Amino acid sequence: MLYAGFMAAVPPPFPTPQEPVDHPELIQLGSVLEADEPCLRADAARNRARLLEAAARLVAERGADAVTMEAVAAAASVGKGTVFRRFGDRTGLLTALLDHSEKKFQAAFLTGPPPLGPGAPPVERLRAFGRAMLARSNDELDLQLAAEPGAPRRFTNPARSVLRHHVAMLLRQVVPDADCELLSHTLMGQLDPALIHHLTKQCGLPLSRLEGAWTDVVDRVTGASPAG
């Protein structure tokens, strides 16, 4: 039911395919089976468990920063190579650590009770979704951050800050009653180079579509008439 195999996306570091990857792109919500630990050799499964346990202990005792691949390997009394074979890279390991809560969360909005789950009107579900995400990030922040290289610095870039302030300033002139500071973050997110790269280079969307989406969002947010 749930999509849980994502921590297994070990690309091609070792020529040993396992823990099947079910094409992240074309995923259909709900049609995903929970192929969690698929027929791992006995020792491999045991080591995997020990590694996760060791990593969790490290996080708890010394924070997410202390989770170096060597430290985890040592704490699990296992070779370094084993960690990489199993989880691909550091991100994979941290992601696997987050897997449990991730599954619970997916269950909540896919099959759980309203307003998060099916049954409530869509707008209501959207509101609940955001609240739930915020709550989840509030715990786990360390781990979620650690699982994303360079994350803490992304919003301290002064150049970006200037651009965002400019957007906020413009917004204030149009929708003075809104929380323009946060609104500007939302809008700027759409112009993030990483997102642009993903959409144009990896998904093949034409730039014109991104432009259209930007204009559309601006109109929706400001309440302006489209193409005014």
Next chain:
Amino acid sequence: MLYAGFMAAVPPPFPTPQEPVDHPELIQLGSVLEADEPCLRADAARNRARLLEAAARLVAERGADAVTMEAVAAAASVGKGTVFRRFGDRTGLLTALLDHSEKKFQAAFLTGPPPLGPGAPPVERLRAFGRAMLARSNDELDLQLAAEPGAPRRFTNPARSVLRHHVAMLLRQVVPDADCELLSHTLMGQLDPALIHHLTKQCGLPLSRLEGAWTDVVDRVTGASPAG
């Protein structure tokens, strides 16, 4: 006039403060002076120029990936330590490389002609801003991406993908005529752990404000009545 000193934010790697940092946080648009290369010793200034030139050449000839700190140092016939003292870290170096176009861009929307610059109505300027950002990112993508560690992977995380698809699905039920795929990216950007961390931990905003902003954006985007 322009904010250009950002590449100088060399934190505390070496105990030699220079290239003054003008507090990135409390910056007032327009009140920033272009303190570019502030009283650097002659040899230091020369090395700085040589490093930037060498880095630019490496980018042009072998792509942004080839810009390793050692390679730049070697290409500039300079010690590795010098690169780090001048630019702080790799991100700082890449950022400095982007500085020129950044300044031009800032000039365009701060003091340039409408619709990007002052004179046009705010909504018009917002639309133009997005178009300009997209165009700029379209060139320079390599560099902008390289300046942000781990950027390419951010949107290939399957777990995130599931969440985003869920949001897109809900959006489709409410605003079927919109580009819900891209709209979902926009909304998800507001729930990015890195952003949440920045706003709550670094800026000190209460979680309730983030929740409010989320609800507000959902309402604006879907056209729902607030608190419906």
Next chain:
DNA sequence: AAGTTAAGCGGACCTCGGTCCGGATACTCG
């Protein structure tokens, strides 16, 4: 012009993520 000193320099050094491959070992099949 010589002395003083703070700034700058360079490269050895460290850590950590990631790779490789020779050897070990759990499952399978006869």
Next chain:
DNA sequence: CGAGTATCCGGACCGAGGTCCGCTTAACTT
């Protein structure tokens, strides 16, 4: 139960980012 093999293990190894510290030198002083 014994041989065969695909899988797995471990740690040596590599490259790149980042740090340190003793030496050098530009710039100011008198």
